Amino acid sequence: xxxxxxxxxxxxxxxxxxxxxxxxxxxxxxxxxxxxxxxxxxxxxxxxxxxxxxxxxxxxxxxxxxxxxxxxxxxxxxxxxxxxxxxxxxxxxxxxxxxxxxxxxxxxxxxxxxxxxxxxxxxxxxxxxxxxxxxxxxxxxxxxxxxxxxxxxxxxxxxxxxxxxx
Amino acid sequence: xxxxxxxxxxxxxxxxxxxxxxxxxxxxxxxxxxxxxxxxxxxxxxxxxxxxxxxxxxxxxxxxxxxxxxxxxxxxxxxxxxxxxxxxxxxxxxxxxxxxxxxxxxxxxx
Numbered sequence: 001x002x003x004x005x006x007x008x009x010x011x012x013x014x015x016x017x018x019x020x021x022x023x024x025x026x027x028x029x030x031x032x033x034x035x036x037x038x039x040x041x042x043x044x045x046x047x048x049x050x051x052x053x054x055x056x057x058x059x060x061x062x063x064x065x066x067x068x069x070x071x072x073x074x075x076x077x078x079x080x081x082x083x084x085x086x087x088x089x090x091x092x093x094x095x096x097x098x099x100x101x102x103x104x105x106x107x108x109x110x111x112x113x114x115x116x117x118x119x120x121x122x123x124x125x126x127x128x129x130x131x132x133x134x135x136x137x138x139x140x141x142x143x144x145x146x147x148x149x150x151x152x153x154x155x156x157x158x159x160x161x162x163x164x165x166x
Numbered sequence: 167x168x169x170x171x172x173x174x175x176x177x178x179x180x181x182x183x184x185x186x187x188x189x190x191x192x193x194x195x196x197x198x199x200x201x202x203x204x205x206x207x208x209x210x211x212x213x214x215x216x217x218x219x220x221x222x223x224x225x226x227x228x229x230x231x232x233x234x235x236x237x238x239x240x241x242x243x244x245x246x247x248x249x250x251x252x253x254x255x256x257x258x259x260x261x262x263x264x265x266x267x268x269x270x271x272x273x274x275x276x
Contacts, residue, residue, distance in 0.1 A: 034189070034190070035186065035188060035190050038219075051248070056252075059221060062219075066188075069189065117258055120258060120259060120261065122233075123233055125233055125259075125262060128222070130222040131222045
């Protein structure tokens, strides 16, 4: 990996350079594969981040990966094959930076527009529509774009207030 | 599916021994328990201590179970772990369930 001048400056400012833990995986959009991958991510970061942050990361990634899995073969991607997902997570000083790309259906145009919760009055309780709300609520710097046949989604899951960076 | 269903006089007690209520099992979880809940037609108490993770599809399944009961018949949730409690709280669905802490006896027994 190449380093830019800013990263070099940070390294020189410390007694020892700390390698930031990361996770990279290419996976098929299938519920069991998503489940296994989330387990591996938990293993990868459990020494480095708090249980609270790990829980928020796992929930956000589950929502994003489930969306890709559920909407495979719909919209403009009517085809039988399972989308391929590239997932990368890097620990930064303020949180976990995540980048996810996939070759499945386009995300909805309004996925990064602010959402409000569906109203909840018994018996008209919504059974869905929470996924993007949770993603928006638990992330910072959420951005999305589509380039040719791939979706690009990036965001950060911040550390808790009392979780000092190492 | 790891579910233990006990019919006490007053309640249907369901102990969920699945570690995850996620997209991989949400539909089966919902179908199986909705049938049980509708058949017994009495207040439900779900013991959730073994559930370490729930996503929005799991939440959707829980809401479907809540709707399988009349409004005046409670669905009590006990022993929510932090990751599961977070999903109910962030989506404000904690208001449509009767969320209670486990009593000391229940914690020891399980």
